[in-house]
Every structure is written in C-alpha cells, then in structure tokens.
Amino acid sequence: MTVQDLKVVGQSVLRRDGLGHVTGKTLFVEDRSFPDMLHLKMVRSPLPHARIRSMDFSAAENVPGFVRALTYKDVPKNIYTILCLIGVGPDEEPVLAEDKVLYVDQPIAAVIAETEAAAMEAVSKVRLDLEELPAVLDVEEALEPGAPILKDWGTNYFIYDYEHGQSNKCRKVRLGDVEKGFAEADLIVEGRYQTSPIEHAPSETTICIAKPEADGRLTVYTNTQALYFSLDNTALILEIPFQKLHFVGGTVGGGFGGKVDVITEPIACLAAMKTGRPVKYKFSREEEMRASSSRGAWRMYYKDGVMRDGRIVARQVTSYADAGAYNRHTPYAVTKHAANVAGPYRIPNVRIDAHCVYTNRQPGSAMRGFGVTPASFALEVQMDKIAEAVGLDPWSIRFINAYRDGDMKPHQKVVEDATLIEVMQAAAEMVGHDLPAEFKKMSSRESEEGSDG
Amino acid sequence: MAKVRGTGIAAVNYPTGMNLGGDPSQALIHATTTGSFVISLSSTDLGQGLKTVIAQIGAETLGVPFDTVWIDTGDTDTGPHCMGTFASRATHRVGNAVVQAAQEARKTLMEVAADELEANPDDLETDGEGNIRVKGSPDRSVAIVNVALAAHFKYGKTISGRGIYSKPKSGVDPDTGKMDPDSTEAHACTVAEVEVDTETGMVTVLSLKSAYEIGRQVNPELVRSQIGGGSFMGMAHALYETTAPYYPAIDHAPTDFSEYLVPGPAEAPETESVVLEYPSSTGPYGVKGLGEMTANSPIPAIVNAINHALGVRITDLPVTPEKVLRALEEKATAH
Amino acid sequence: MASTIVSFTLNGREVEVIAKPLVTLQTVLREQLGYTATKSGCKKGGCGSCTVLLNGDPVMSCLLPVADIAGQEVVTLEGITPVDGLHPIQTTFYEKFAIQCGFCTPGMILVAKALLDRNPHPSAEEIADALSGNYCRCTGYTPIVRAVQHAAQQMATD
Numbered sequence: 001m002t003v004q005d006l007k008v009v010g011q012s013v014l015r016r017d018g019l020g021h022v023t024g025k026t027l028f029v030e031d032r033s034f035p036d037m038l039h040l041k042m043v044r045s046p047l048p049h050a051r052i053r054s055m056d057f058s059a060a061e062n063v064p065g066f067v068r069a070l071t072y073k074d075v076p077k078n079i080y081t082i083l084c085l086i087g088v089g090p091d092e093e094p095v096l097a098e099d100k101v102l103y104v105d106q107p108i109a110a111v112i113a114e115t116e117a118a119a120m121e122a123v124s125k126v127r128l129d130l131e132e133l134p135a136v137l138d139v140e141e142a143l144e145p146g147a148p149i150l151k152d153w154g155t156n157y158f159i160y161d162y163e164h165g166q167s168n169k170c171r172k173v174r175l176g177d178v179e180k181g182f183a184e185a186d187l188i189v190e191g192r193y194q195t196s197p198i199e200h201a202p203s204e205t206t207i208c209i210a211k212p213e214a215d216g217r218l219t220v221y222t223n224t225q226a227l228y229f230s231l232d233n234t235a236l237i238l239e240i241p242f243q244k245l246h247f248v249g250g251t252v253g254g255g256f257g258g259k260v261d262v263i264t265e266p267i268a269c270l271a272a273m274k275t276g277r278p279v280k281y282k283f284s285r286e287e288e289m290r291a292s293s294s295r296g297a298w299r300m301y302y303k304d305g306v307m308r309d310g311r312i313v314a315r316q317v318t319s320y321a322d323a324g325a326y327n328r329h330t331p332y333a334v335t336k337h338a339a340n341v342a343g344p345y346r347i348p349n350v351r352i353d354a355h356c357v358y359t360n361r362q363p364g365s366a367m368r369g370f371g372v373t374p375a376s377f378a379l380e381v382q383m384d385k386i387a388e389a390v391g392l393d394p395w396s397i398r399f400i401n402a403y404r405d406g407d408m409k410p411h412q413k414v415v416e417d418a419t420l421i422e423v424m425q426a427a428a429e430m431v432g433h434d435l436p437a438e439f440k441k442m443s444s445r446e447s448e449e450g451s452d453g
Numbered sequence: 454m455a456k457v458r459g460t461g462i463a464a465v466n467y468p469t470g471m472n473l474g475g476d477p478s479q480a481l482i483h484a485t486t487t488g489s490f491v492i493s494l495s496s497t498d499l500g501q502g503l504k505t506v507i508a509q510i511g512a513e514t515l516g517v518p519f520d521t522v523w524i525d526t527g528d529t530d531t532g533p534h535c536m537g538t539f540a541s542r543a544t545h546r547v548g549n550a551v552v553q554a555a556q557e558a559r560k561t562l563m564e565v566a567a568d569e570l571e572a573n574p575d576d577l578e579t580d581g582e583g584n585i586r587v588k589g590s591p592d593r594s595v596a597i598v599n600v601a602l603a604a605h606f607k608y609g610k611t612i613s614g615r616g617i618y619s620k621p622k623s624g625v626d627p628d629t630g631k632m633d634p635d636s637t638e639a640h641a642c643t644v645a646e647v648e649v650d651t652e653t654g655m656v657t658v659l660s661l662k663s664a665y666e667i668g669r670q671v672n673p674e675l676v677r678s679q680i681g682g683g684s685f686m687g688m689a690h691a692l693y694e695t696t697a698p699y700y701p702a703i704d705h706a707p708t709d710f711s712e713y714l715v716p717g718p719a720e721a722p723e724t725e726s727v728v729l730e731y732p733s734s735t736g737p738y739g740v741k742g743l744g745e746m747t748a749n750s751p752i753p754a755i756v757n758a759i760n761h762a763l764g765v766r767i768t769d770l771p772v773t774p775e776k777v778l779r780a781l782e783e784k785a786t787a788h
Numbered sequence: 789m790a791s792t793i794v795s796f797t798l799n800g801r802e803v804e805v806i807a808k809p810l811v812t813l814q815t816v817l818r819e820q821l822g823y824t825a826t827k828s829g830c831k832k833g834g835c836g837s838c839t840v841l842l843n844g845d846p847v848m849s850c851l852l853p854v855a856d857i858a859g860q861e862v863v864t865l866e867g868i869t870p871v872d873g874l875h876p877i878q879t880t881f882y883e884k885f886a887i888q889c890g891f892c893t894p895g896m897i898l899v900a901k902a903l904l905d906r907n908p909h910p911s912a913e914e915i916a917d918a919l920s921g922n923y924c925r926c927t928g929y930t931p932i933v934r935a936v937q938h939a940a941q942q943m944a945t946d
Contacts, residue, residue, distance in 0.1 A: 021890030024825020173630030226537025250527020253891030380753030500889025685928025710834030
C-alpha cells in the first residue's frame with residue numbers, strides 16, 4: 001500500500017477531544033462530584049527509615065467531620081501486586097505501612113472525613129511513635145557489606161532469574177568476550193554518568209473517586225493510564241471478585257508514566273466499602289512531587305575498548321538503578337535498560353551488568369523513556385568522549401559504529417528496522433553539516449560485507 | 454564575562470512496546486444503523502491524541518470517512534482489555550487490534566453491499582466518503598448507512614469485528630541476557646546549539662534540530678506535538694529538573710512549582726524537525742512508537758553542546774549553573 | 789467565624805453564594821457553582837490552571853478568598869464560549885494544535901484573552917511573558933505562543 005492510497009492515515013485531522021479541551025467541557029476526574037462524597041487524606045512518614053511503634057488517632061477522631069481511619073489491619077491483602085501482574089515479581093510494597101517505613105512520605109494510615117479540610121486537619125493530629133533507623137541513600141553504598149538492609153529477603157537489590165533457579169544480583173547481558181576485546185583495543189575510554197531523580201509533574205495530579213453502587217459493585221473514576229491493570233491490582237488487594245469493579249477513565253491530564261502505579265484506587269475503594277459512600281482521594285501537588293513515584297536516578301559506568309580508527313570493539317556497562325524504597329516497575333526497566341544501554345551500535349563484545357538497588361527514598365517508577373532515557377544520555381555523552389580520545393568528530397564516531405539491519409544486538413536479537421544512519425544523514429543535512437561521501441552513501445539496509453563503502 | 458557557544462549531537466534508538474512483550478490490547482468495532490462505526494476500547498488518552506489516531510486507523514481500514522468513526526473508551530464494562538498507555542505501545546498495539554477488527558467488519562460490510570448492489574464483493578470499493586460502489590461503475594453505489602440498515606433489518610447480519618494484538622512474552626536468558634524485548638525500533642538524531650554564560654553558569658538552548666524516523670505518521674500534527682513537547686521536556690530534564698538537588702541526599706526535596714524548576718515559554722528554543730518514514734513490518738500501516746523517544750536525543754545533545762562550548766566533560770544531570778561553574782573551575786586548576 | 793453571603797457577577801450574571809471564611813473563588817466556582825472549566829492543579833498559585841478573569845485581569849482563583857471579590861466581575865472559560873461556535877482564541881488553539889491533555893488550556897486561553905484585550909498586537913516575547921505563570925507539561929509552550937499570535941492576527945482583521 002503506497003502513501004498515495006491512504007485517505008485518513010497521514011492526515012492532520014483535528015483532535016477528537018479538541019473542542020472539549022478549548023471549551024473546558026472535557027470531563028476530568030475531579031470535575032465529577034457526588035453529594036455524599038467523602039475525602040481521603042493520607043498520614044505519611046516524616047522519616048526515611050523507621051520502625052513504627054504505635055499510632056494514636058484519639059486527637060484526630062475529635063476533629064469535626066472525621067469519619068474513620070484505615071490502617072494496614074483494615075486492608076484485606078496489604079500488598080501491591082504490580083510486579084506479579086506483569087510477571088516480574090516478587091511483590092513487597094505494602095498498601096499501608098505495617099511495622100516500618102522505608103521512605104519519607106510513605107503512606108501509613110488513611111483518614112476519611114466529610115471535607116477535605118477536616119481530613120487534612122485530622123491527618124495532622126495523628127500521633128506517630130517512630131524509632132528512627134539508619135538510612136541508606138547511595139546505590140553503591142547500599143550494596144556494600146554493612147549497609148542497612150531494606151528488604152525482608154536480606155538484600156538491597158532485586159534478585160533476578162529466581163524463576164530459573166538462580167539468584168543473580170543484576171540483569172546480565174553477555175555478547176562475545178569483552179576482556180579479549182579490551183586486550184585487542186588500541187585504547188580504553190571510561191566514563192561515569194549520573195542522572196537525577198525527576199518528577200513527572202503532570203498538570204493534573206493523581207486522583208480517583210470510588211463510588212459504591214446499589215448493586216454492590218464499585219465504580220472507580222480514575223486517571224490511571226491503565227484501566228484493567230489498575231482494576232486487577234485493586235481487586236487482588238481488596239480480595240473481591242474482579243467483576244465487582246467497574247473502572248471508568250480514559251481522559252488523563254498528562255501521564256508520562258506517573259499514573260501506572262495504582263496508588264490511589266485500592267485504598268479509596270476500601271474506604272468506600274467501609275463507609276458505604278463515595279470517597280475521593282486526590283494527590284495534592286506536594287504529594288505528587290514528593291510521595292508519588294519519581295523517575296529514579298541511574299548511575300552508569302562505561303568502559304570501552306576502542307580502535308584508533310574509531311571502532312568500538314568492546315563495551316562494558318555497569319549500571320545501578322536507584323529504585324528507591326520499593327520495586328514498583330523498576331526491575332522491568334532495568335531489563336529494558338540492559339537491552340538498550342550499549343546503544344544502536346555494532347559492537348562485537350558487550351558485557352552489561354544492570355542492578356536494581358533499593359535506597360530509603362521515594363520509589364521510582366515508569367516515566368517517559370523508562371530505563372532508556374538515562375541510557376541514551378550516558379552512552380551519547382560517552383560517544384563524544386570516545387570521539388575526542390581518538391581524534392574524530394562526533395558525527396564520524398557515530399557513523400563508523402552505527403548498527404544496521406542484520407547486525408547482532410548485545411541481547412542476541414538481530415537488528416531490524418534500523419534507521420540510525422538515515423536520521424543522522426537527515427539531521428546533518430538540516431544543519432548544513434557536510435558529511436564525507438562515505439557517510440552520505442551509508443545505508444542501514446547494507447552490511448559492510450555487501451557494500452562497497 | 455563571556456558567552457560561549459557550542460554544538461552537540463546525539464543519535465538514539467527507542468524500542469516500541471512493553472519490554473519482553475505480553476502486553477495485549479483488544480478492540481471491538483460495530484456499525485450502527487446511523488451510518489457510523491463505534492470502536493470500543495479500554496485505552497487511555499494521555500493527551501497525545503490516541504482517540505484521534507485510533508479513529509483514523511479505523512476509518513482508513515474500514516474505508517469510511519473519519520467523521521463517521523467514534524471511539525468509545527475508558528470503561529471496563531464496555532471496552533475489551535487493554536494493557537494501558539505506556540512504553541510507546543498504544544498506537545502500535547491498539548492500532549493493530551483495530552486494524553484486525555476493522556478488517557472483519559469491512560468483510561461483512563462488503564458482503565452486504567454486494568447483495569444490495571447485486572455484485573461480487575471483490576468488484577466493490579469504498580469511496581472514502583461514506584459510499585460503496587462498483588469499481589468502474591460509480592453510478593452503481595449504495596450509502597454505507599443504507600448498508601448498515603439492510604444488514605440489520607433485511608439480512609440479519611452484524612457488521613462488526615474483533616481484534617487483538619499481542620507480542621508473546623519473551624523470557625530472558627539468565628546468563629547471556631538473550632531476549633526479544635520489542636516490536637520495532639524508532640530512531641532520532643538531534644543537533645543542539647547552546648550558549649553558556651561563563652560568569653553565571655546559565656545555559657541557554659538556542660536551537661534543537663532533529664530528524665525522527667517513526668515508521669508512519671498517522672497524524673503529522675500530533676507527531677509534531679510529541680516532538681515539540683518531548684524535546685522541551687528533554688531540555689528541562691537536562692538543565693533544570695531534580696527532586697533531589699543534592700542527590701543522593703534527600704534534603705531540599707521540592708514541594709511545589711516554586712521549588713521544582715521547569716523552564717517556561719521564554720526558555721523555549723528554536724526547534725526544527727524532519728520526520729522520516731520507513732514503515733515497520735509489525736506496526737499498523739508501518740507505525741513505530743514515538744511518544745517517549747522525543748526527550749531522549751535532546752538531553753545528551755544539549756550536554757554534548759555544553760561540553761563542546763566549554764571544553765569540559767560534565768556527566769551529571771541536571772547541568773545546573775553550579776555544575777557548569779565547578780567544571781570551569783576544575784578545568785582552570787588542572788592547567 | 790460565620791459564613792457570609794457574597795454576591796458577584798459571574799459570566800455576566802449576578803450570583804450569590806454562602807461562603808465559609810477564606811473559601812477560595814476556585815472552590816466556590818468548582819464545587820458550589822459547578823463551573824468546572826477552571827481547574828485545580830496545585831492550590832498554591834504555582835501552575836495557573838485555576839486562572840479566571842477578575843475585572844478583565846487574569847488572577848489565580850486558588851489564592852483568592854471569594855469574600856474579597858464581592859461586587860466584582862468574574863469571567864471563566866465558560867463565560868467566553870459563545871452559545872454557538874467558538875471565541876477566536878478557542879478556534880486557533882483547536883486548529884493550531886495548541887492543546888494536548890487539555891488541563892492547562894482553560895487558563896492559557898483566559899490569559900491570552902486578557903493579553904489581547906489589552907495589547908492586540910503582542911510580540912512573541914510579550915506573549916511568552918504573559919503566559920509565564922501558566923504551566924504546561926505537554927506542549928513545550930511554542931504551539932500555544934504561536935496560536936496566540938495567530939489569534940491576534942485573526943482578531944485584528946475581524
């Protein structure tokens with residue numbers, strides 16, 4: 001089918017929801033309200049690592065408008081099942097903290113009240129007796145002997161490959177023999193790269209309204225990015241049949257990966273079930289910034305064996321993903337990262353060790369480019385470092401090493417749909433950079449053996 | 454005080470789909486007796502325009518005008534399963550499911566039209582304007598609304614279709630990491646031009662010029678929207694944003710927009726982009742996912758440009774004025 | 789402290805509300821009067837999604853106690869949308885793809901209207917300056933600035 005045959009695909013038709021957006025008629029979750037709606041606010045940990053000795057709700061209960069509080073004892077299955085639902089497991093994050101907290105703002109107890117103001121006041125009056133514990137904040141320190149251990153299974157890292165009967169400290173990718181590559185290389189170029197944790201900062205914060213229906217079901221209005229995923233996770237936590245839940249959404253005021261953690265729905269539903277009334281749980285901007293998941297920080301060490309003509313013959317990457325206090329989706333991202341951190345380049349010897357490490361900070365989770373954004377940053381800055389080391393310009397180093405269809409990726413998948421060469425050629429043309437003829441002639445469709453380049 | 458300029462490039466790939474697969478999406482289509490088609494989904498639009506793009510794919514496959522295709526999504530009682538919108542998967546997975554469903558619906562549509570026109574279904578074509586006609590004899594035609602009515606009331610047939618797309622889940626070899634993690638790869642190359650004030654450490658991004666390859670543009674303006682928004686977010690990521698200004702310490706975590714620095718409209722650089730299309734074999738009409746890639750090449754391009762301007766090698770994000778000044782200081786004392 | 793009765797003009801009509809002490813115009817609009825085009829993004833004046841026009845000037849309704857605006861004129865996005873069709877600024881936002889998720893859009897449109905009412909031929913810098921209190925995470929701002937420029941041209945020729 002040629003482009004000329006297409007009538008609708010390829011056209012810049014105006015957005016379906018455009019008129020709703022410009023008139024303000026698009027319905028976002030908070031635009032709904034119900035006459036007997038209650039408000040849920042969360043009591044959160046002030047410390048990064050602590051044992052919870054006791055909680056006292058007596059002062060909170062006296063706040064006018066207070067309806068009830070929920071602790072871990074009220075949650076039927078007090079564990080997020082995010083990872084087991086995508087087949088990565090194990091699940092280790094409580095919905096509400098039981099005996100300890102692992103990050104500042106970790107949810108401890110939910111307070112439900114008639115008004116938002118009453119709920120906030122009641123939260124401020126809940127007294128927590130906490131025993132502070134030493135916190136670990138650096139990914140490499142977390143892996144050293146003697147570091148405070150955050151997980152019940154005894155490590156500060158996600159254990160990979162247990163389903164294969166192994167217990168690996170990291171996701172491993174091995175192609176060829178990097179030591180041999182380093183020995184053959186003309187020079188070695190090393191680099192350390194560090195990204196910062198950042199916030200999705202969508203215009204609309206995370207929110208849901210859980211509403212009990214006359215037939216015993218719950219309707220959940222939510223701005224999750226994944227309706228069924230959220231429904232399933234919620235049902236497992238509440239230990240109710242899946243079909244009791246009806247999730248309604250589909251319109252999100254900015255997602256960027258920050259609305260796939262199913263953080264508000266389970267507890268809001270529990271509150272609705274316990275009170276028999278609709279319950280709204282909305283993240284304040286402060287909660288969205290501090291308590292909701294971030295894009296975790298990554299630390300990456302590159303060691304490259306390079307020939308004087310610019311070819312990278314061996315690449316070793318050791319990465320540390322700072323997952324924060326809990327897994328969320330980070331173990332999945334580390335695998336995705338491992339498949340991309342060597343870059344779109346043809347390198348015969350590759351060794352990747354990608355770790356998912358726990359620290360006492362706000363958990364990281366999915367964000368636009370999950371696992372690949374930090375990889376692309378590190379590897380592309382490293383490419384410039386290599387270029388300088390061998391005395392080549394940044395364009396040349398990339399053309400010389402660019403992958404093509406038929407090449408072998410480090411994770412042993414054959415390259416298909418490669419177009420790195422073509423986008424570089426197009427970008428060079430855009431900025432008026434005159435490429436040498438050999439680069440202008442290159443194509444992702446021809447391997448070196450077949451071409452005359 | 455000096456303002457120095459630098460240029461930096463970065464070239465990246467981005468995989469389409471959830472890592473390792475196992476992320477199915479379903480779609481259902483039915484023709485109503487008003488001449489329109491409803492695509493039922495549980496997919497979410499995050500603002501990137503999924504509802505529009507999916508309607509375009511559905512309309513194209515059915516052969517009907519865009520304005521007659523409605524998207525009914527966001528309700529688990531009425532829409533079939535969808536894994537969600539993330540991993541740049543939605544247009545690819547949901548689009549493929551819609552293509553399959555639309556093909557099934559179209560088959561029945563053409564069969565009923567063939568009966569109405571007393572022709573062979575293979576001799577018919579949709580005109581893209583709401584009619585079905587005999588190829589070569591445009592006067593022998595029937596409006597789709599009438600076909601829908603005939604199907605329902607006369608022939609007792611449903612013009613509807615079902616579709617599902619899933620890339621099977623791949624395992625990962627524990628020793629070698631051998632895996633099949635994606636459905637296709639999109640690519641991008643960005644050239645960044647920056648100006649650095651060596652007295653204050655402030656970086657101004659003057660321009661971001663990028664080439665993108667995304668298989669097939671379903672809606673070029675929506676593609677441009679992703680490119681613009683993503684590259685701005687990349688600039689923000691490279692120069693401003695952090696929830697831990699003194700990482701790994703947790704001190705000074707921002708609580709609102711007065712503390713969490715993001716650039717505003719006055720910081721928007723000049724941007725220019727060109728989009729290439731090399732259709733993928735797995736995407737609907739050759740589509741590759743785009744939404745996440747757009748921040749990824751600007752970030753290192755900007756950092757490379759700063760390093761080029763100053764003759765340093767900053768390797769930590771965000772590249773704040775403090776980091777610039779420290780790098781310059783380090784460079785000065787090293788000589 | 790007791791609630792008070794506050795009267796003000798909303799989108800050209802007089803309204804009267806019972807206001808608890810310090811309740812904001814944002815809360816009154818959204819929760820008491822049902823005008824939900826005005827959004828709530830941060831409740832701290834940091835994002836501008838709560839922007840309304842007060843006597844023609846853009847203000848953050850989340851920072852404004854409704855009791856302070858008794859007798860004054862408030863206009864929300866609902867108020868500038870004609871019964872039939874669109875305001876020219878709405879049209880250009882729609883046609884020029886200056887929207888993605890739509891959450892910042894009401895605030896952006898009102899700020900743009902206030903600007904063009906005061907300065908019918910703003911430069912790109914003046915537009916960027918006017919919009920600097922309105923946060924958008926999706927578009928990267930440039931399409932919005934361009935849409936406002938285009939709206940200015942359209943409105944000048946009408």
